[in-house]
Amino acid sequence: MTTNDELARRGASVLPRGNSRATLYEIDALNSRGDTLRARLVAAGLEVTGQGSRLRVFPEDPDKAWWALYRRACSCPSTA
Secondary structure, three states, rough: OOHHHHHHHOOOOOOOOOOOEEEHHHHHHHHHHHHHHHHHHHOOOOOOEEOEEEEEEEOOOOOHHHHHHHHOOOOOOOOO
């Protein structure tokens, strides 16, 4: 397995994460999860924007959606 230090010596980018660093493989995996989630939300009929691990959902009724997530103990900050 390639360590973060070895990746850095080869010129690969690594991002700080606490006392460790995320490898490019970990970043790609996280971005892939975001892409998959976004596709599933679009398939469920929601309007979604974003790229990689970042996404923004535009529900028809933001208040109703927020409370539904809250009741399920999901953290969903409002950006409006």
